[in-house]
Amino acid sequence: MNLSLCTDIGDDYKSNSQRVRVITEHWIASNMFCPRCGNERLTHFANNRPVADFFCDNCNNQYELKSQHGLKLGRIADGAYSTMVKRIRSADNPDFFFMSYSKKQWVVNNLFFVPKHFFTPSIIDKRPPLAMTAQRAGWIGCFINLTSIPSAGKIPIIENGQLHPQKEIFNNIVRAEHLRVDDVNKRSWLLDVLACVDKISGNEITLDEIYTFENYLAKLHPANHNVKAKIRQQLQMLRDKGIIEFTARGHYRKL
Numbered sequence: 001m002n003l004s005l006c007t008d009i010g011d012d013y014k015s016n017s018q019r020v021r022v023i024t025e026h027w028i029a030s031n032m033f034c035p036r037c038g039n040e041r042l043t044h045f046a047n048n049r050p051v052a053d054f055f056c057d058n059c060n061n062q063y064e065l066k067s068q069h070g071l072k073l074g075r076i077a078d079g080a081y082s083t084m085v086k087r088i089r090s091a092d093n094p095d096f097f098f099m100s101y102s103k104k105q106w107v108v109n110n111l112f113f114v115p116k117h118f119f120t121p122s123i124i125d126k127r128p129p130l131a132m133t134a135q136r137a138g139w140i141g142c143f144i145n146l147t148s149i150p151s152a153g154k155i156p157i158i159e160n161g162q163l164h165p166q167k168e169i170f171n172n173i174v175r176a177e178h179l180r181v182d183d184v185n186k187r188s189w190l191l192d193v194l195a196c197v198d199k200i201s202g203n204e205i206t207l208d209e210i211y212t213f214e215n216y217l218a219k220l221h222p223a224n225h226n227v228k229a230k231i232r233q234q235l236q237m238l239r240d241k242g243i244i245e246f247t248a249r250g251h252y253r254k255l
């Protein structure tokens with residue numbers, strides 16, 4: 001895998017965003033294997049296809065690429081907030097690649113794979129509406145907030161310029177499959193609680209530590225009026241899925 005981006009391919013484009021899109025998509029098509037089945041290359045969809053950017057001609061899985069310049073991947077600007085949330089709720093989402101690249105050296109710094117079932121409304125941040133003087137006054141865009149996705153769902157392929165071994169990538173994807181829940185509401189609770197578990201440092205955690213996120217979770221799920229009970233239920237599910245184990249009453253260990 002060559003981490004350099006071929007910039008010549010973008011020479012014909014005047015708009016910077018279009019140029020970056022062409023350059024980064026060209027990199028995926030020339031370098032990236034299918035993380036789902038190991039097929040050597042992915043195929044670019046014909047232009048103007050709204051569903052996804054790439055597909056695998058072996059397993060038919062679809063992928064979308066989001067990229068931003070810089071060293072880290074945090075929040076990535078995306079299109080209309082309502083469209084994104086609708087897409088997540090309709091389960092009409094492809095798997096995602098998130099790339100960060102250097103604009104100076106034109107190399108890939110980071111590339112993360114996020115399976116589709118890690119998308120929940122909680123990871124989509126609303127942007128302020130565009131000013132009344134703007135051409136699309138009142139339009140509300142969004143950010144995809146990668147920091148709200150549990151680490152099990154952000155699988156590094158390239159991290160800080162270093163390529164991870166393929167075997168490790170495939171193992172991580174198999175592990176992430178254990179967290180697949182198709183119903184978006186159930187999935188939101190499970191992944192939101194897991195994201196809180198992730199935020200507690202160390203492998204040994206207590207129920208009281210997780211309860212400190214009660215207000216945060218209540219804001220994400222305003223319809224629920226017994227957040228603590230819901231947290232305990234989700235911890236049981238995480239145990240059943242092999243993500244944590246119970247060590248004593250109110251004590252857990254991350255696996």
Ligand SMILES: [Zn+2]
Nearest residue numbers: 034037056059
């Ligand atoms: Zn495939």
